[in-house]
Amino acid sequence: MQRYFVKENIDGSTFTLPPEIFHHAIDVMRGKVSDKIEIVGPDQKIKLVELIAVESKSAEGKVIDISTQDPELPVEVTIVCGISKGDKVEKIVQKGTELGAKRFVLYNAARSVAKWDEKKAPKKLSRLQKIAKGAAEQSHRTVIPEVLFCQKLSDVLELTAGSDRRIVAYEESAKQGETGQLAQVLQKTKCNVNVQASSVSLTGFFGPEGGFAPDEIQALNQQQVVSVGLGPRIMRAETAPLYLLAALSFTLELE
Amino acid sequence: MQRYFVKENIDGSTFTLPPEIFHHAIDVMRGKVSDKIEIVGPDQKIKLVELIAVESKSAEGKVIDISTQDPELPVEVTIVCGISKGDKVEKIVQKGTELGAKRFVLYNAARSVAKWDEKKAPKKLSRLQKIAKGAAEQSHRTVIPEVLFCQKLSDVLELTAGSDRRIVAYEESAKQGETGQLAQVLQKTKCNVNVQASSVSLTGFFGPEGGFAPDEIQALNQQQVVSVGLGPRIMRAETAPLYLLAALSFTLELE
Incomplete structure (x- = not known):
């Protein structure tokens, strides 16, 4: 699954896709409603996000899970x-x-x-x-x-x-x-x-x-x-x- | 030191540089008398060679040492x-x-x-x-x-x-x-x-x-x-x- 880093943590369960990832997730990867992506903010939490609305210039996502995996070297x-x-x-x-x-x-x-x-x-x-x-x-x-x-x-x-x-x-x-x-x-x-x-x-x-x-x-x-x-x-x-x-x-x- | 693989083992202490390495050792690396190179043949022995004569189309080398190092994974x-x-x-x-x-x-x-x-x-x-x-x-x-x-x-x-x-x-x-x-x-x-x-x-x-x-x-x-x-x-x-x-x-x- 595609993973994206974002500059600010995602607050709340539904949110607007930050502009820095909109282009890649929607235009390049052709993301559509019900597709899933992973988003990681400065809090280093891996949020599994489902796309719930995709428009030509913006998209909405919903956090459906937060992973407890830690892929970092100790x-x-x-x-x-x-x-x-x-x-x-x-x-x-x-x-x-x-x-x-x-x-x-x-x-x-x-x-x-x-x-x-x-x-x-x-x-x-x-x-x-x-x-x-x-x-x-x-x-x-x-x-x-x-x-x-x-x-x-x-x-x-x-x-x-x-x-x-x-x-x-x-x-x-x-x-x-x-x-x-x-x-x-x-x-x-x-x-x-x-x-x-x-x-x-x-x-x-x-x-x-x-x-x-x-x-x-x-x-x-x-x-x-x-x-x-x-x-x-x-x-x-x-x-x-x-x-x-x-x-x-x-x-x-x-x- | 430059190392070369040769197709046939070097026999004897002085020898003519095999054609496959002459070009690189002499033309490219500008090897001259008293320069040293390492030569490895199918016997996998590392021979330290000193150049003792360098002509435009051939060169002579002399084996001055045989290394006992084994750089191969066991x-x-x-x-x-x-x-x-x-x-x-x-x-x-x-x-x-x-x-x-x-x-x-x-x-x-x-x-x-x-x-x-x-x-x-x-x-x-x-x-x-x-x-x-x-x-x-x-x-x-x-x-x-x-x-x-x-x-x-x-x-x-x-x-x-x-x-x-x-x-x-x-x-x-x-x-x-x-x-x-x-x-x-x-x-x-x-x-x-x-x-x-x-x-x-x-x-x-x-x-x-x-x-x-x-x-x-x-x-x-x-x-x-x-x-x-x-x-x-x-x-x-x-x-x-x-x-x-x-x-x-x-x-x-x-x-």
């Missing part, structure tokens, strides 16, 4: 990644949203071939935010991840300083056969989720295509960001974040 | 997926290779929008096989996964009948809150790897964009293919196989 995951060429960042945001990330932070890494400046960033972020919204609707989430940009890695370190755990996927760790850190961090995170009343957060740092520069790794490690290996194969920049999110979902959501 | 994984539109199948082969799959089998699913016929298939397979080779080189694997095509799901069931375990990622299982099967299968697979002398195999079935038709699931389940849920979010056709491979790598390669 950990707030921030994916930090160096700007890469082409559509790599878009892929990370799209697939990372499907896999449950809460936030994406992009930064100009030492080895980023294409860098963003403050002028370019808003347009790019707005496009990525749309991709995140589309992917959140498609994957039936109740939260649209936010997409942020930082000029420098040091800004990202400051921004994510409050995160319960921070890890960095470092190719050299994997090459040296490091195989224990990720499992340890995920197990500790699982324990936190089970005992902690407040929400648990995890931040994963990923390099651009060319990987991290040694001084970036040093800066991260100095701030207690733990280097982890993600197995013996070299993954592309856009694949490694998906590995982390899948491993996290597997550890926390399946058992 | 399980032979076959990813079976329904044909999807656009470049989805290419993405599955590329990313699935990075994540360690040994074989891809594509089939015309009941809900495949674009179907392949026997005439179209060879050209498509040849393109996918090239993508698999490129991804295997880039991810530093020692095996190029094979890519196969079957007209019908029943043919795939026959082809994979010898697999130690077979699972199907079924959206409806996930919707019904099934969360235990995948972890069980992966744990059993891990036990097999630890005790079994011969290689262990696992086959994962994935639907096309529109998902499986009910009679496809019935046919799979009748052949003891176990339905598993992959968490509470709906993943795109090209994302679900990556989830399985990452969860498998995490379970078997990291701890």
Whole structure:
């Protein structure tokens, strides 16, 4: 069933379809009376809505059920990644949203071939935010991840300083056969989720295509960001974040 | 370091660069004397090679080390997926290779929008096989996964009948809150790897964009293919196989 995010919560059982979804639900999807859609507002509740009146310029819906499903990862995951060429960042945001990330932070890494400046960033972020919204609707989430940009890695370190755990996927760790850190961090995170009343957060740092520069790794490690290996194969920049999110979902959501 | 697959094993310590890699290593990468490359033959050994002579039409290399690293997943994984539109199948082969799959089998699913016929298939397979080779080189694997095509799901069931375990990622299982099967299968697979002398195999079935038709699931389940849920979010056709491979790598390669 088609899911839509709306900016304001739906109050009452019958309501007028907000303009931001009218066009897609009625014009594009040809919604007609008795068709059903799902609407999620800032309250993150999934409301099952039946269309009860459809006119050329407006439509009425009726809430017939409120779902108790929670499709969100039990950990707030921030994916930090160096700007890469082409559509790599878009892929990370799209697939990372499907896999449950809460936030994406992009930064100009030492080895980023294409860098963003403050002028370019808003347009790019707005496009990525749309991709995140589309992917959140498609994957039936109740939260649209936010997409942020930082000029420098040091800004990202400051921004994510409050995160319960921070890890960095470092190719050299994997090459040296490091195989224990990720499992340890995920197990500790699982324990936190089970005992902690407040929400648990995890931040994963990923390099651009060319990987991290040694001084970036040093800066991260100095701030207690733990280097982890993600197995013996070299993954592309856009694949490694998906590995982390899948491993996290597997550890926390399946058992 | 650039890695190349060659069709015949390198014998002896000095040798002439095979023509299939000469162009890339010398013309494209501008290889010169004392540069190093890695070469992997059908013996799956990683040979570290130093260029000792470079001419306009040929070059000589010398094996200076043989690596003992094994970047292959300890399980032979076959990813079976329904044909999807656009470049989805290419993405599955590329990313699935990075994540360690040994074989891809594509089939015309009941809900495949674009179907392949026997005439179209060879050209498509040849393109996918090239993508698999490129991804295997880039991810530093020692095996190029094979890519196969079957007209019908029943043919795939026959082809994979010898697999130690077979699972199907079924959206409806996930919707019904099934969360235990995948972890069980992966744990059993891990036990097999630890005790079994011969290689262990696992086959994962994935639907096309529109998902499986009910009679496809019935046919799979009748052949003891176990339905598993992959968490509470709906993943795109090209994302679900990556989830399985990452969860498998995490379970078997990291701890």
